[in-house]
Amino acid sequence: xxxxxQNAYHQLIEALLNCPSGEEAEILLAHPDLQDAxxxxxxxxxxxxxxxxxxxxxx
Numbered sequence: 001x002x003x004x005x006q007n008a009y010h011q012l013i014e015a016l017l018n019c020p021s022g023e024e025a026e027i028l029l030a031h032p033d034l035q036d037a038x039x040x041x042x043x044x045x046x047x048x049x050x051x052x053x054x055x056x057x058x059x
Contacts, residue, residue, distance in 0.1 A: 001038050008034055009042040 012034050015027050028035065 005034075005038065006042065009039050010046070012039065013043055013046050 008031075012027070012031055016024055019027055
């Protein structure tokens, strides 16, 4: 996976994490080109990093 695509995944994840509740679908619909296995893998990595930092709510 190239660095540009990895950066795009991280930007999308950041937007999803910081958007108002309920706007996630709209954000995802605006980026269909990034919805693939690479995004899922990056989300898992980000979630694991947040969990290790204590920043992930386990509710």
